[in-house]
Amino acid sequence: xxxxxxxxxxxxxxxxxxxxxxxxxxxxxxxxxxxxxxxxxxxxxxxxxxxxxxxxxxxxxxxxxxxxxxxxxxxxxxxxxxxxxxxxxxxxxxxxxxxxxxxxxxxxxxxxxxxxxxxxxxxxxxxxxxxxxxxxxxxxxxxxxxxxxxxxxxxxxxxxxxxxxxxxxxxxxxxxxxxxxxxxxxxxxxxxxxxxxxxxxxxxxxxxxxxxxxxxxxxxxxxxxxxxxxxxxxxxxxxxxxxxxxxxxxxxxxxxxxxxxxxxxxxxxxxxxxxxxxxxxxxxxxxxxxxxxxxxxxxxxxxxxxxxxxxxxxxxxxxxxxxxxxxxxxxxxxxxxxxxxxxxxxxxxxxxxxxxxxxxxxxxxxxxxxxxxxxxxxxxxxxxxxxxxxxxxxxxxxxxxxxxxxxxxxxxxxxxxxxxxxxxxxxxxxxxxxxxxxxxxxxxxxxxxxxxxxxxxxxxxxxxxxxxxxxxxxxxxxxxxxxxxxxxxxxxxxxxxxxxxxxxxxxxxxxxxxxxxxxxxxxxxxxxxxxxxxxxxxxxxxxxxxxxxxxxxxxxxxxxxxxxxxxxxxxxxxxxxxxxxxxxxxxxxxxxxxxxxxxxxxxxxxxxxxxxxxxxxxxxxxxxxxxxxxxxxxxxxxxxxxxxxxxxxxxxxxxxxxxxxxxxxxxxxxxxxxxxxxxxxxxxxxxxxxxxxxxx
Numbered sequence: 001x002x003x004x005x006x007x008x009x010x011x012x013x014x015x016x017x018x019x020x021x022x023x024x025x026x027x028x029x030x031x032x033x034x035x036x037x038x039x040x041x042x043x044x045x046x047x048x049x050x051x052x053x054x055x056x057x058x059x060x061x062x063x064x065x066x067x068x069x070x071x072x073x074x075x076x077x078x079x080x081x082x083x084x085x086x087x088x089x090x091x092x093x094x095x096x097x098x099x100x101x102x103x104x105x106x107x108x109x110x111x112x113x114x115x116x117x118x119x120x121x122x123x124x125x126x127x128x129x130x131x132x133x134x135x136x137x138x139x140x141x142x143x144x145x146x147x148x149x150x151x152x153x154x155x156x157x158x159x160x161x162x163x164x165x166x167x168x169x170x171x172x173x174x175x176x177x178x179x180x181x182x183x184x185x186x187x188x189x190x191x192x193x194x195x196x197x198x199x200x201x202x203x204x205x206x207x208x209x210x211x212x213x214x215x216x217x218x219x220x221x222x223x224x225x226x227x228x229x230x231x232x233x234x235x236x237x238x239x240x241x242x243x244x245x246x247x248x249x250x251x252x253x254x255x256x257x258x259x260x261x262x263x264x265x266x267x268x269x270x271x272x273x274x275x276x277x278x279x280x281x282x283x284x285x286x287x288x289x290x291x292x293x294x295x296x297x298x299x300x301x302x303x304x305x306x307x308x309x310x311x312x313x314x315x316x317x318x319x320x321x322x323x324x325x326x327x328x329x330x331x332x333x334x335x336x337x338x339x340x341x342x343x344x345x346x347x348x349x350x351x352x353x354x355x356x357x358x359x360x361x362x363x364x365x366x367x368x369x370x371x372x373x374x375x376x377x378x379x380x381x382x383x384x385x386x387x388x389x390x391x392x393x394x395x396x397x398x399x400x401x402x403x404x405x406x407x408x409x410x411x412x413x414x415x416x417x418x419x420x421x422x423x424x425x426x427x428x429x430x431x432x433x434x435x436x437x438x439x440x441x442x443x444x445x446x447x448x449x450x451x452x453x454x455x456x457x458x459x460x461x462x463x464x465x466x467x468x469x470x471x472x473x474x475x476x477x478x479x480x481x482x483x484x485x486x487x488x489x490x491x492x493x494x495x496x497x498x499x500x501x502x503x504x505x506x507x508x509x510x511x512x513x514x515x516x517x518x519x520x521x522x523x524x525x526x527x528x529x530x531x532x533x534x535x536x537x538x539x540x541x542x543x544x545x546x547x548x549x550x551x552x553x554x555x556x557x558x559x560x561x562x563x564x565x566x567x568x569x570x571x572x573x574x575x576x577x578x579x580x581x582x583x584x585x586x587x588x589x590x591x592x593x594x595x596x597x598x599x600x601x602x603x604x605x606x607x608x609x610x611x612x613x614x615x616x617x618x619x620x621x622x623x624x625x626x627x628x629x630x631x632x633x634x635x636x637x638x639x640x641x642x643x644x645x646x647x648x649x650x651x652x653x654x655x656x657x658x659x660x661x662x663x664x665x666x667x668x669x670x671x672x673x674x675x676x677x678x679x680x681x682x683x684x685x686x687x688x689x690x691x692x693x694x695x696x
Contacts, residue, residue, distance in 0.1 A: 006677035007133060015693075016214070017590075017591065018196045021246060023126055023540060024537050024539075024540040024541045024542070024581070025445060025530055025537070026538060027376060027378060027539075027540040028445050028446075028533040028535075028536030028537050028540075029533075030371065030376060030648075030657070031367050031368055031371045031376070031531055031532045031536055032367070032445070032446055032447065032528075032536075033527050034366075034367040034371065035227060035363060035367055035368055035528045035532070035571050036363070036525075037520060037521035037522070037525050038521075039255075039363055040359050040360070040363050040521040040524045040528070041519075041521050043069070043358075043359040043362040043363060043403040044351070044355055044359045044401070044510060044521070044524075045510060046065055046069065046214055046511070047065070047066075047344070047350070047358050047359055047362075047653075048346075048349045048355045048510050049060070049065075049349075050127065050129060050349065051127060051130050051131075051346070051348045051350075051677055052345060052346055052350065053088075053345065053346065053347060053348075053391075054086060054319070054321045054388060054389035054390075054391060054392055055088070055319030055320065055389070056088075056129075059313040059345055059388070062344055062345070063079065063324055063344070063386075066324045066344055066358075066386045066652060067079055067324050070324065070365060070384065071414070072360075073369040073370075074328040074368050074369050074373070075326040075328055075365060075369055075384070076326065076328075076329070077324065077325070077326050077327075077329060078325045079324055080320050080322055080324075080396075080399075080497065081185050081244070081320060082239070082247045082248065082318065082320070082321065082388070082395070082396065083239075083247055083249055083251075083318050083319065083320050083324070084238075084240070084241070084242075084247050084318065084321065084389055084392070084395045084399070085135045085240045085253075085256060085259075085317070086136070086238060086317060086318070086319040086321075087131065087137050087138075087315065087317070087392075088314065088315050088317070089134040089313075090315055090483065090668055091311075091313050091501075092114055092132060092267055092311060092312045092313065093114070093310075094111070094112045094114050094198065094240075094267055094302075094308065094309070094310055095110060095111050095112060095308065095309040096109070096112065096276070096277065096280065096307075096309075097109055097144055097307045097308060097309050097580065098112040098305065098306070098307050098317075101553070107268060110431070112277070113135050113269070113270070113272070113273050113398075114132045114143065114268075114269055115131075115133060115226070115503060115506075116224045116225060116226055116270070116506045116507060117224050117549070119215055119256060121511070121604060122511040122512065124349065124509045125506055125509065126512075127349075127538055127647040130348055130506045131228075131348075132227060133226035133228055133268045133269060133270075134182070134267075134268070134312075134314070135182065135186070135199065135228065135230070135231050135266045135267070135268055135687065136229070136230040136232070136392055137183075137226075137227060137230055137232050137262060137314075137316070137392075138231055138262055138264075138266040138267070138312050138314055139259045139262045139263040139264045139265050139266070139312070140265065140312055140313045140324070141195075141196065141265040141310075142262060142265075142310075142311040142312075143172065143195045143264075143265065143309070143310050144308070144309040144310075145171050145172045145179075145307060145660065146171045146172070146199075146301065146302055146303065146304055146306060146308075147172045147173070147193075147277060147281075147301065147302045147308050148161065148166055148168055148171050148172070148173050148174070148227065148301045148302075149286060149290075149298065149300055149301065150165075150168070150173040150174065150175050150189070151175070151176065151290045152178050152185070153173065153175035153176075153180075153184075153185035153188055153189060154179060154184075154185075154188065155641070156182060157290075158188060158192050158618060159412065160287065161300070161649060163201040164284075164300065166283075166300050166301055168189075168192045168193060168194050169194070169196060170193065170194075170195055171192030171194065171195060171222055172195055172196045172197070172308055172310055173189050173196075173197055173198070174193065174198045174274065174277060174278070175189070175197060175198070175199055175200075176199075176201070176202040176205065176274075176292060177199060177200065177202070177206075177227055178205045178644065180224070180645075181229075181233070181475075181643025181644050182199060182229050182231060183232055183233035183262075183643060184233055184641060184642065184643060185197065185231050185416070186195065186231045186233075186262045186266045187262070188232075190263060190264050194264060194269075195264060196266065196310040196640060197264065197265075197266040198266075198267055198268075198269060198308075198310065198313075199227070199266065199267070199268040199269070200224070200268065200269045200270065200271055200273070200274035201221050201225060201227055201270065201271055202271055202274070202293055202294070203223075203271050203293035203653055204220045204292040204293030205292075205293075205307050206220060206225075206503070207220055207221045207222070207271055207293060208220060208222075210499070211499050211500070214298075214500060214502065214507055214512060214515075214516070215512075215515070216456075218500055218516075219457065219484075219498065219499055219500020219501070219502070219512060219515060219516030219517075220499070220500045220501065221270075221271070221500075221501055221505070222270070222507075223271050223272030223275075224269050224270040224272055225270050225271075225507055225522070226268050226269060226270050226506075227268055227503055227504045227505060228268060228307050228347040228504040228505070229347070229349075230392050230393055230503050231261070231266060231332065232261065232393035233260075233390065233524060233626040233643065234259065234260060234393070235335045235396035235627065235631075235640070236631075237395070237398045237480050237481065238393065238395050238398030238481070239254075239395055239400055240259050240261065241253035241254045241256065241259070242254070242399075243630055244402060244630055245402055246399055246403035247395075247399050250429055252289060256316055257441045261316075265310050265311065265312035265357055266312065267310055267312055271292075274294075275294045277302070277306075277308065278294060278296060278298065279296055279302075280299060280302055280306050281297075281299035281303075281306065282303045282305065282306070283299045283300045283301035283302065283303055284299060285298065285299050286299060286300055286302070287518055288300045290425055292562065308592050312459065315687070321388035321395070322396070323387050323396045323397070323399075324344070324385070324386040325379060325383055325386075325400075326383070326384040326385075327383050327384075328368050328369060328372055328378075328382040328384075329375070329381050330379050330380040330382070331377050331378070332379045332538065333379050333381075333545065334381045335411050336380045336381065336411050336412075337380060337383050337384055337411060337412060337413065337539075338381070338383070338412075338413055338414045338415075338416070338535045338538050338539045339382075339385055339412060339414070340361055340365075340382070340383070340384050340418065340531055340535060341361065341386070341387055341414050341416070341418065341478055342354055342358045342360070342417065342419055343358070343384035343386070343387040343389075343397070343419060343477075343478055343489055344386040344387065345389070345390060345391050345392075345396075346391065347504045347505075347508075348349055348504075348505065348506045348508055348509075349506075349510070350506050351502070351506060351509050351510045352420055352423060352502055352508050352510060352512075352513055352517070353419070353420040354390070354419055354420055355513075356420050356421055356422045356513070356523075357418035357419045357420050357422065357515070357527075358386060358418070358424055359422075359423035359592055360418050360524050360527045360528040361385075361386060361522055362384075363528045364384065364485070364528050364531050364535070365382075365384040367528070367532060368384075368535075370530070378536065378539035379539070379540055380413065380538070380539040380540070381539075381540075382535060382539055385400070385587035387400070389675075390477070390478055392489050394477065394481070396478075397479075397480075397481055397482075398480065398481045400483065401481035401482060401486055401518035402481070406488045408488065409486045409487055409613070409616075409617060409620070410613060411485070412482070412488040413489065413545075413609075414490070414534065414538045414539075415479060415482040415483075415488050415490040415491075415541070416487070416490070416493065416531050416535055417477055417478055417487070417490065417491070417492040418492075418493055418527065419478060419494075420491055420494070421494045421524075422494075422495055422517070422523040422524035422526070422527040422528075423495060423496045423498055423517055423523065424495050424496040424498035424523055425495065425496065425497050425522070425526075426459070426463060426495055426496055426497035427443075427456050427459060427493075427494075427495045427527070427530060428494050428495065428496070429443070429458055429470050429492070429493055429494075429530070430470060430472060430473045430491065430646075431471070431472075431473065431491045431492075432473060432483060432490050432491070432634075432636070433550040433551045433554035433555075434546040434547055434548070434551050434612075434616060435489050435490075435491055435534075435545075435546065436470065436550040436552060437472070437545070437547045438534065438538060438546075438548070439470055439491060439534065440457070440468065440536060441533075442456075442530060442534045443457040443468065443530070443533075444456075444531040444595035444676070445533045445537070447526070447529055447605070448526050448566055449526070456529075456530055462546065467525060472554075472646045472648055473492060473636055474637060474638045474644075474645060474646020474647055474648070475489075475638025475642065475643050475644050475645060475646060475647075476638065476643065476644040477492065478633040479492055481511065483636055484631050484632070484636055484638065485620075485630065485631065485632050486620070486635045486647065487616050487617055487620040487632070487633055489546055489616070491534055491694045493527055493531055493534070495523050495526060496529070496617070498516050499510075499515045502516075505555070525579075541565070542605060543596060544596060544605070544609050546612045546616070547593045547596070548585065548589030548590075548592050548612075548615060548682065549586050549587075549590040549592075549593050549686070550581045550589075551585065551615075551616075551635075552583070552584075552585030552586035554648075555582045555585070556577075556582045556583065556586065558579055558580060558635075558648035558649045559575065559652075561648070561653075562575060562649055562652045562653050562656055563575050565657070566656045566664075567659065568659075568661065570661065571656065571661055572578070573667050574661075574664055575656075575664065575668060577672070578652075578668060578671055578672065581672065581679075584684070585678060587680070588682055588686075589690060591661075592685050592686060592689065594688045596608070596689070605686050607688045608685065608688050608689070610684075611681055611682075611684040611685040612681075612685070614677075614680075614684060615681035615682060615685065617677075618674050618675075618678035618681055619633060619634045619635050619674050619677075620633055620634070621633075621651075621674065623670075625637060625650055625651055625654065625665060626651065626655065626667075627654075633650075634651050634671060634674050635649065636648055637650035638648070640654065644661055646647040649671075651670060651671065652664065652667045655667045
């Protein structure tokens with residue numbers, strides 16, 4: 001089968017490329033046809049062979065494994081090293097110091113488990129390099145205090161506790177995972193004066209109420225499963241000590257003691273340990289919407305009789321990790337490139353996070369290299385990046401973008417992110433709006449399955465019969481620096497729907513993945529084909545693949561949301577000033593896009609691409625967002641109070657959220673300036689297409 005596919009690619013290289021039209025669709029289809037589930041399985045075993053937390057010896061070995069894999073493909077390889085502030089656990093303890101309860105009729109000390117138990121069904125869970133549960137950048141401390149249940153630990157949850165007369169200051173809060181990034185749970189608790197935080201996974205969110213747990217018949221979190229993860233909520237991604245500049249050995253670093261990282265201790269646990277605390281609560285029951293899945297009453301507080309000792313000791317240090325970047329040079333426009341990326345660091349084995357994406361990255365690189373060997377090499381360069389230290393705060397990709405900032409927005413045509421991408425049969429894409437057309441084309445080319453034959457578009461249409469919809473990009477992964485600072489068109493590809501989760505736990509192993517997601521590797525094969533279709537269409541196209549009108553349409557849609565969130569008629573009137581400018585981009589952009597679609601001449605492709613760059617860069621403001629100047633895009637940012645979610649039109653949205661009329665007015669002026677810059681770029685595009693345009 002492999003020989004037949006290679007022969008097919010070789011034939012298309014002669015036919016499609018010789019045609020002179022670039023053969024972008026032929027390239028996308030042909031390279032996608034080389035995807036091999038067997039190779040994906042091989043890469044998966046390689047990547048998830050041992051625990052490899054960033055900055056550890058396992059991380060160094062992972063970097064070398066990936067470098068060697070890329071070299072074996074015949075690609076040019078760079079190991080891009082950086083030094084960043086990281087943290088590591090030293091010791092921790094969680095104890096019920098005194099209370100009465102079902103198994104403890106008198107006062108005493110009851111130690112609670114802070115690590116997962118080993119599993120006979122999966123011997124890898126006994127690996128000596130696995131750690132107890134911990135949250136990176138927790139404050140160190142040893143506190144004994146009463147406990148309050150704070151639901152998901154959102155700001156509105158603390159508002160509700162205040163209304164109910166429950167005091168948080170000086171107490172330990174018990175908070176369940178979900179609804180926002182864990183770092184904000186720690187930040188919000190600290191703002192309320194809490195002495196410490198205990199985080200746990202509630203079965204209502206990811207445990208036995210969803211289905212059978214691991215390994216007892218299903219893949220959902222069992223009572224010992226613990227979600228690790230960083231607590232970093234600084235107003236910029238990357239190395240905490242070097243915002244905006246590359247974290248080299250010679251970089252000037254901020255004093256770690258001045259950084260706004262957590263000061264209180266934070267400890268994650270499983271829902272078995274959380275239940276041992278909740279069972280001893282004596283206070284009033286929680287509101288109905290706060291109830292979780294444990295078979296016991298959920299109460300607001302334990303009272304003075306229930307006291308818990310929380311002890312966390314961590315070390316913050318400057319450690320080394322690296323990005324591993326492989327390059328397949330293009331044939332004619334080699335300075336321009338398409339980049340595919342996924343991080344390589346994990347909290348344990350990382351079989352799902354990140355290897356469910358990193359194996360797709362390696363397989364995409366192997367397919368592109370194999371196609372190049374038989375004469376099918378794209379005109380633009382392909383790069384494949386395995387990023388370091390993503391789990392500590394999107395560090396490796398940010399440092400690479402900061403190191404290449406002078407040329408990145410000019411030369412990068414597309415970034416494809418694959419973090420934890422292949423987790424089930426249901427495909428989904430989140431995109432920069434200018435990629436709408438090429439994303440639709442790619443989903444029609446990429447195969448969701450080969451037997452029976454089904455395209456990704458067909459599968460997506462089954463889920464959404466009213467039409468394919470793409471999500472918005474903002475926070476949560478390695479696309480942030482590309483989208484939110486440099487303005488590089490980007491897509492995040494994923495597939496979900498498998499019945500279970502092992503997220504950031506010691507149970508995130510190849511055994512869990514194959515039992516839960518599938519041993520046939522159909523999901524990662526589909527994801528890899530989507531990634532290659534997106535990359536191929538852009539890298540081999542003889543004309544720009546970005547489009548103008550979808551950007552204006554997305555801005556209009558997000559403007560409606562910002563206006564709806566505004567509480568003030570005068571504020572809404574200010575925001576409405578932006579509508580005509582965005583509508584003009586839609587209307588005139590549609591004409592530009594139509595001319596691009598039907599243009600037969602590609603003699604001025606470089607001029608057109610430069611015009612498209614200028615259009616997108618119109619929405620990149622060097623002054624940055626208010627209070628978050630690292631973020632420069634006026635279209636997309638990560639949500640400042642969530643971390644995972646995107647915040648669209650963030651300069652406007654954040655001013656409205658803060659009910660700051662003066663800031664809204666100033667933000668409208670800055671956005672109007674961006675609209676004028678965009679219109680000037682559109683005039684250049686019209687001229688390059690031989691058309692004139694009337695400025696509105």
